[in-house]
Each structure stands twice: as C-alpha cells, then as structure tokens.
Amino acid sequence: MTALGPRVVVAGTRSGAGKTTVASGLMAAFRQRGWQVASAKVGPDFIDPGYHSVATGRPARNLDPWMCGADLMGPLAARAAEGADVLVVEGVMGLFDGAADGTPSSTAEVAKRLDAPVVLVVDAASTSQSVAAVVHGFRTWDPEVRVAGVILNLVGGDNHEAMLRDALSGSDVPLYGVLRRDDSMRWRSRHLGLQPVAEDPVGVREALDRLAASVSARCDLDGLMRVARSAPPLPTTPPPRPRRVVGEHAPPRVAVACGPAFSFSYPDNLEAIGAAGAEVVTFDPCVDERLPAGTSAVIAGGGFPELYADALAANGPMLESVADHHRRGGVTWAECGGLLWLARSLDGSAMAGVVDADATMDAGRVLGYRSATTTGESPLGPAGTQVRGHEFHYSATDPGGDALVLAGRQGTTTGGFAAPNLLASYLHVHLASYPTVAERFVSAAARSPLAASGAAGHGAR
Numbered sequence: 001m002t003a004l005g006p007r008v009v010v011a012g013t014r015s016g017a018g019k020t021t022v023a024s025g026l027m028a029a030f031r032q033r034g035w036q037v038a039s040a041k042v043g044p045d046f047i048d049p050g051y052h053s054v055a056t057g058r059p060a061r062n063l064d065p066w067m068c069g070a071d072l073m074g075p076l077a078a079r080a081a082e083g084a085d086v087l088v089v090e091g092v093m094g095l096f097d098g099a100a101d102g103t104p105s106s107t108a109e110v111a112k113r114l115d116a117p118v119v120l121v122v123d124a125a126s127t128s129q130s131v132a133a134v135v136h137g138f139r140t141w142d143p144e145v146r147v148a149g150v151i152l153n154l155v156g157g158d159n160h161e162a163m164l165r166d167a168l169s170g171s172d173v174p175l176y177g178v179l180r181r182d183d184s185m186r187w188r189s190r191h192l193g194l195q196p197v198a199e200d201p202v203g204v205r206e207a208l209d210r211l212a213a214s215v216s217a218r219c220d221l222d223g224l225m226r227v228a229r230s231a232p233p234l235p236t237t238p239p240p241r242p243r244r245v246v247g248e249h250a251p252p253r254v255a256v257a258c259g260p261a262f263s264f265s266y267p268d269n270l271e272a273i274g275a276a277g278a279e280v281v282t283f284d285p286c287v288d289e290r291l292p293a294g295t296s297a298v299i300a301g302g303g304f305p306e307l308y309a310d311a312l313a314a315n316g317p318m319l320e321s322v323a324d325h326h327r328r329g330g331v332t333w334a335e336c337g338g339l340l341w342l343a344r345s346l347d348g349s350a351m352a353g354v355v356d357a358d359a360t361m362d363a364g365r366v367l368g369y370r371s372a373t374t375t376g377e378s379p380l381g382p383a384g385t386q387v388r389g390h391e392f393h394y395s396a397t398d399p400g401g402d403a404l405v406l407a408g409r410q411g412t413t414t415g416g417f418a419a420p421n422l423l424a425s426y427l428h429v430h431l432a433s434y435p436t437v438a439e440r441f442v443s444a445a446a447r448s449p450l451a452a453s454g455a456a457g458h459g460a461r
Helices: 021-034 047-056 070-081 107-114 129-141 159-168 202-220 221-228 265-274 303-312 315-329 339-340 435-447 450-460
Strands: 002-004 005-012 037-042 061-063 088-096 118-123 148-153 175-180 234-236 254-257 279-283 295-300 331-335 358-360 365-374 386-393 397-399 404-408 411-415 416-417 422-425
Touching: 002 070, 002 416, 005 021, 005 070, 005 107, 005 221, 005 254, 021 037, 021 118, 021 129, 021 148, 021 202, 021 221, 021 450, 037 047, 037 070, 047 129, 047 202, 047 254, 061 070, 061 202, 070 088, 070 107, 070 234, 070 397, 088 107, 088 221, 088 365, 107 118, 118 129, 129 148, 129 159, 148 411, 159 175, 175 221, 234 254, 254 365, 265 279, 265 435, 279 404, 303 315, 315 331, 331 339, 339 422, 435 450
Parallel strands: 005 088, 005 118, 037 061, 037 088, 118 148, 148 175, 254 279, 254 295, 295 331, 331 422
Antiparallel strands: 002 234, 358 397, 365 386, 365 404, 404 411, 416 422
C-alpha cells in the first residue's frame, strides 16, 4: 500500500483555449523552481503528454477511466507520481465533459477519484463580468469537485485584466494567475490536436522555456503548490502488472516504431510488454533500412504517416524488411497510423503490403471509445478476446477488414485485420487493465520462428 501525495488537476471550461499550454507551462515553471514534477493526462490523448514530458523530464502517463476502469485511476496516478514532489494532471475537454454513453470518464470524475483539488483555466477572451458567473457555475455544479483556484487565460491587456479581477473579487475561488494573449506561446496544430513534439522537439523546448518564464512571472507558484499540497494522502495499491512469461529463455525482442511518423505509444504499454519478459527496442521507419537485428515482434503505433508518406515509400529496404518479417512468422501489432504503413498503399504511395488493403486520407472523422471483440486468433489472444479502446482518425482502408467487432455509441461496426501473428486496426488499447493481453503478445513473440532464429534471421538481406 502506498499513498498518493501532492497533486492538482488543471481543467478547462471547454476543450482547447490553451489548457495544454497552461498545464505544460505550470509543469515547466514548477520544475524550474527545483521541484520534481510528474504529469498525467486525462483521456486517451497521445500528443499533450508529449509536451508534458518535455516540461517535466519524465514519461507522461494517461488516466483514462473509460479504457482502464475508474478503480485504476488512483494506482495509475501513484505510479505516475513515484519519486516526484507533485503530480500535475491535465484534464480533457471541459471539466465535466466525458464519454457520450455516460460512463465515468470526465476530468471531474478523475479529480474525485484522486481526491484532488482543481485549478480551473478560464478562457477570458472577449468577456468581463461574465467570468464570475462562469467560475460560480463550475464551482457549484458538482459539490464533490473542489474547484480550488482559477487561472485566467487569453487576457487582452491591463484594462481587461482589471475588469476581470474586479469581477472575481467577490468570488470564494482564489485567482492564482492571469496569462496574457501571446501569439508567441501558440503551438502549431492540425486535425488531431497540437503538433506532436517529435516533429519539432527543439521548437517545443524553446516555447516551453518562454511559457515557463511567463507562468512564473504571472502566476502564484507558491500558492498553486499549496493547493496541490492541500490534497489529503490517498492510499493506493500498485496497478496490476503482467507476469513474466518467457521463463529463463532469452527475452524476445520487440521493435517499436518511433520517430516523427510514429510517436503515439503509451509508456504503460511498453512497460507492460517489458514486464512480461520482452526486450523493447525502437526503430524509425523513415530512416532505418531494416528492423533491428533479432526482432521477433513489431509494434507500430499511431502518428502521422500521411505527412511522411514520401519518406516511408522511398525506404524500400524497410518496407521489404517488415513484409519479410510477417511472411516468416514474425508477430506484428499495428494501431491506426501503423495500419496505414502496413497497407498496400497510402494515397497512392506504396507501403509495406502486409495488410491486403489500400488506405486513403480525408475519409471523414471517426472518433470515439469502442468495446472491441476479436473475431479470430491474433497476438492479443484467441477469438473472443475483449478489450476497450479508442479511435480517432480521418483515414480509411479499402477493404475495412473484420478482425474486430467494435461497439460504440453510434452502433456496432467491424474493422481491422488479423492472423495468428498479426493484428492491425484503428483501435488504440491501453494495457494498464489488460495484463493478460501483454502476456499473450509476449508469448506470441517468444513462439515466433524468428525468436528461435535470433539475430541471424534479422541481419542484412
């Protein structure tokens, strides 16, 4: 039994409006003060945690009660906060927004599970006295959620700030900071959110340094730390971990696609694969010409392969390497962007051809949580294996596949491609609540013919 210590949830009144900017800036400013800062993100997002990692110097975690279960929020938060002075949790969307099916999934629900105070980031652009009504409404909507402070964002100037401060002067919610509108603090965004850190790590680092300086100058950091320390100790138990399933044998090598085209991986997933007994290594499909020597399994997660389609298509040796890996019985698990890379083509550019389908962009937005059931054997387990996950994409494959039965708020569909050594679909899965899936994947990698052949089977062609 452990106890979760100082913690604070940074939540917004709505999606966007600089919530990630404020949360990441607060993390970076705390760190500059000399505090050890841990971070987490409510929901399934991959991009925002990348900014957290740069700000804190630590892996960022996800707290998603819909995918992982509400009971795991405390244990996962405690794992995220291990060895840190404070845990800063960035919310998702607006404070009370969650899954459309009503399953506990909002930032408010996570804050209650963590018994954590909330600092509300209010978009103050084009408003004055009404800001008091906004804060009052969020403060009183759910008495179990403790809105302990406010940071105003996107404030226009001195006069605007004076009006806002006057409006909040009678509020029982303290004002801990006022951040001005500053275009130099903005990060480039696209249809899935902010630009991933992997595409411009130097630029993000520089922006975070500027942001931390602004937050330090315009926010009461000591007061915000007192808010975090006001959270009572929360007893937690460790989250479930996979069993080591490879015994005394050499660990199977699992190669994970990375680089700017494939930057969407949950740290908890890679740690679960390692805990089950695998050796986890990385490779960049844009520049590396073959899979790492000794690879018996490949994980290709999400990202933006469409932006790097030319580089991926031009890297013929790598495309042949991953196709040969599959032909010879190597195990592959692909999610979303990884599916596009494994297809025959992506908007006409030749890809690996592991999946007998063609991918196209601009197919319309698909977004939401899914309860998934496999229809056949795959590296995740036998037919009938059930997991929960999330989809968010603007692409489609033709055909769409039928490896998974996917149930969501809009009904039931099928999608994805599977074989005993392959699962490729649009579904992102968080393994925190599925240790047996990690065990099965590593067991499949250990049984692969390529695990027996070792490095000799994965050298130069």
